[in-house]
Amino acid sequence: MSDLSVANIMAMRATMLDRNASLRGLLPATSRSSPTDSEIGAKPLSGFASTLQTAIQNVNTTLEQEDVATEAYERGETTDIATVALLQARSSVNFEATLQVRNKLLTAYNDIMNMQI
Template sequence: MNVNGVADVLALRNALLQRNAALRDVTSAPTPNALRGPDGSAPPSSFAATMQTALQKVNALQEQEDVATEAYERGETTDIATVALMQQRASVSFEATLQVRNKVLTAYKDIMNMPV
């Protein structure tokens, strides 16, 4: 590999490391404000409201992923790494939501089967 090829590989590596750092900053631990409503109101007080807020966030991630994928398919963007990351983030959030649903259903069944 010549010197230009090594420089290209190093530049590509640095670009990937910068993107990873930016994504890490975006997806870092949630702050107390992350639980606040869209209008800055206090966090939801009931389980149903908390679940609804979480489902809305998952839905928003799914919609962002759809928009990014469609833009890539139309050729409007060429950054496949961003599209792939958005797909993975949406997939992970959906899977986490599915696991929470399964746990809630299991707990409900356990409670309903308890002798009174």
């Protein structure tokens, strides 16, 4: 359980704050109308969409690592159950966090759609 030490948590917090500050720098200075479908396909995603896509790719990578470690343990290729358990716990937390973000996004979308104009 050394991953949950105060120093590691503070380091993760500092990393998150640095990412937040860098994301603020990505915001465009001027607002413009929504891009068309051809514009979206022509240039890379930016802002919230790319951040969300990156986060989902990271969760997928974590789930794949957990699957590989679990299968290696089941085949007897590794005997380190602590690493396997840690990877399973990490992937479970990542997946649950992704579900919570999805639920919040759906709630926000429904709230916007139900607004009176």
